[in-house]
Amino acid sequence: MSTTIQLVIGNKNYSSWSLRPWILLKHARIRFEEVRIPLFTERGTIMLKELCPAHQVPVLYDGDLVLWDSLAICEYVAEKFPEKRLWPENPQQRATARAMSAEMHSSFATLRSAMPMNCRRVINDVDIDSELQADIDRMQHLLTEALNRSGGPWLFGHYTVADAMFAPVASRFHTYQVKPAEPVAQYFKRVLGDMSMQQWYSDAEHEAETISRAEL
Ligand SMILES: N[C@@H](CCC(=O)N[C@@H](CS)C(=O)NCC(=O)O)C(=O)O
Structure with missing residues (x-):
């Protein structure tokens, strides 16, 4: 069973x-x-x-x-x-997808603390200092490389763990109105427009709790 x-x-x-x-x-x-x-x-x-x-x-x-x-x-x-097929089949692409996922998991500390996920809000006045800009630039570079290599629509062509690991970044960029350049802008649009993401957002909208320490 x-x-x-x-x-x-x-x-x-x-x-x-x-x-x-x-x-x-x-x-x-x-x-x-x-x-x-x-x-x-x-x-x-x-x-x-x-x-x-x-x-x-x-x-x-x-x-x-x-x-x-x-x-x-x-x-x-x-x-x-x-x-x-939640990792790329090609060993080199799979290793790259793992490196990207591991980097998301272990790095971007400034981006994560200065731009905490907050699906319900849009905030226009986030202070982008040099450390935050460096994280934003690294993110733009990492995602651009993957999308240019694969041709999209997902980071490695079809949907993989890497797309799941970077999904909250699309939400953060939207909340804090950070505008990425193409092809990342189109990719984030796809991430946010995805049916599963829409369901997550709708559930977030209906949650009653507010966590003050996560509100900027
Ligand atoms: N390394 C962990 C990080 C998990 C984590 O930081 N979770 C936060 C929520 S997003 C949490 O549980 N916070 C509650 C707390 O620390 O009391 C993972 O990737 O699963």
Whole structure:
């Protein structure tokens, strides 16, 4: 008997790390149950302790397996469902997609803290200092290289883990009105117009909680 995968996530408005495996599963049309934790609430703190080994979201449950890291979850989903082709088939492209995903996971600290994900808002007056500009420039370069190499429409042609890892960046650029150059502008339009992303945004819109520390 196969079990249903469960994905524990945070508030859709704010939790960019939750969005990554969620959108990968949705895009690949893999059935899963969603458990949402309202972060920084009394109930949320209890749920984090109960359900999340590192007291952070996302966490994936699959039978006996508990996985507590967004990139590890994406890797596992790609391995469990090889027919979904969630990494590029070509070894060199696959290695590049992994390097990009790892860079997203471990770097861009300034971009992540100065432009936190906030799906419900549009903010025009973000202060772009030299550190933030350097992250924005690196992002533009990384995505441009991938899109020029593949010809699009996704970073490696078809949808892969790399697209899921960069999905929150499209949201951040939109919220803080940072305008990328082509071909990234067109790519972000595709990311935000995607049906799964629209569902995430609509759910975020209906969430009651506001997390003051994530509001600029
Ligand atoms: N390295 C982790 C980072 C997860 C993370 O920072 N999650 C945030 C939400 S986006 C969280 O759980 N914050 C709640 C807290 O720290 O109390 C991953 O990629 O899964």
